[in-house]
Amino acid sequence: MTSGSAPTGTPRPLVRTRFAPSPTGYLHIGGAWTAFFNWLHTRHQGGVFILRIEDTDRSRSTQAYEAALLEDFRWLGITWDEGPDVGGPVGPYRQTERAHLYAEYAQALRDRDAAYPCYCTPEELDAERRQADAAHRPHRYSGRCRDLSPVQRAAFEAQGRRPSLRLRVTSLSEPIVIHDIIRGPVVFEPEHLDDYIIVRSDGSPLYNFANVVDDHLMNVTVVIRASEHLSNTPKQFVMYQALGWAPPAVAHLPVILGADRKKLSKRHGDTAVREYRDRGFLPEAILNFFALMAWHPESEREVYALDELIGGFRLEAVGRASPIFDLDKLTWLNGVYMRRLIEQDQERVVDLCAQILQREGLLAGPPAGEQRRYLSRVIEVVGDRLKVGRDIVAYGDFFFREVEHDPAASVRYLTPAAAPLLAAYADALAALDPFDAKTIEAALRRVCAEAGVDARALIHPARVALTGKTTGPGLFELTELLGRERGLRRLRRAAEEAAKSPTA
């Protein structure tokens, strides 16, 4: 920034957004997507993105999950400017460390009589609800504690009752209109609101209260969150009024659905970002894929660099309909990025595959030296079959362990007719010099020509012999990499097996 430049006119208010996860599990695809749209909008506007930890549910929140959350965001490349680890001017950034603030504003509301203590027991409230149900009326709190006298309150206290705190919702006849950036005006009739609890009898604040206090104190200017919170918005709107604060702008994103059109959950398979990481997905592919749900950048392309996404992002243009999570498309996109990476930054692919191979028990530890070069060659040979990291196992496991013949492949190709061909081929390879893809191919074709058979009659059995499968990398390349010794052993073993195989 140039120090000499004079500011002109009113300074543009800085955009401040936040993502506020609960550390009760691993980062969810839906949460990551929501955070990403927050992040895109903020980076587009040159604003500040805040990470706030909503850990008020102490029974389910853990430090381990919080650490995992931060780790997953870092892995994705979603960075925050203020948060529990980096701090910031409006901290702390963990709700459990902000208890004094909720207490302070709860007291302020009480002092102003905008909130009142409610002594109803769960049983009494339950009875109210059942009555409403029986009468087929929507249940709202009766408000029986709304106008208790000091004497009545003292009497309840004397009984040992601990009050919760309820917001006195001034029942205006005016509808509440939320101007949602994505959805436009959304109207809520006030009679559906009741005096809701903002602090439990144990003193812990409820979501709609803590959230409002935090967003306001953290100067959040736009709340971008999933539309499952849309019905909470009028409650919060009333809260802002009670506190005398101006509410932030809101934008409600649609909810990501599974193939059955239900909210994406564990039933649909992997929903944690971490699981995709473990399967060998690339963060840049995931973000690119995220950008294609409920939004689409400019042109008729699917692949976008991150700075293009930031440059072109428009919150108002985000779709209102819920997208279905399409794993096929993510996998395809990951393949696009993987192929590019093999060309441009193979070391990253090596690291990715190494981790997966270790987890599968196919590598003892992080590969170094000769082993690393070998893995690198395996990746080249597997080539564009590698769409996700895990494919290294599906296509290249035989490079790291003994072959196991797939039964169906064995029945089909390791036949008595193939046995002499495999044996002859093994003999030919034994004498080969040099031992490379080119000479290997020539040797195979020679064996077939001498036997008067099509090359396929040997190629397919040889692949099964060497890899155990009917699909995979080119036979000659993989044979070269496997090496003469292992190649001969596998071919001869397969030749024996084929000779003993019953004729079809």
Add this chain to the structure above:
RNA sequence: GGCCCCAUCGUCUAGGGGACCAGGACGCGGCCCUCUCAAGGCCGAAACGGGGGUUCGAAUCCCCCUGGGGCCA
């Protein structure tokens, strides 16, 4: 059950009154390439949920219905 949201190919989407007998992508099918599988190339099937309006004209605007979803209970 109450409140709210949503609706273009199977899926992600473009489109915002005439440019649309609706474009792109994934997936699917066929062909080419080829030692298989991928990748790549070419071709193809595939959608405006229904009904009323408004308008000279509606995928686009309005209403109703239907369907789906979310929240609360």
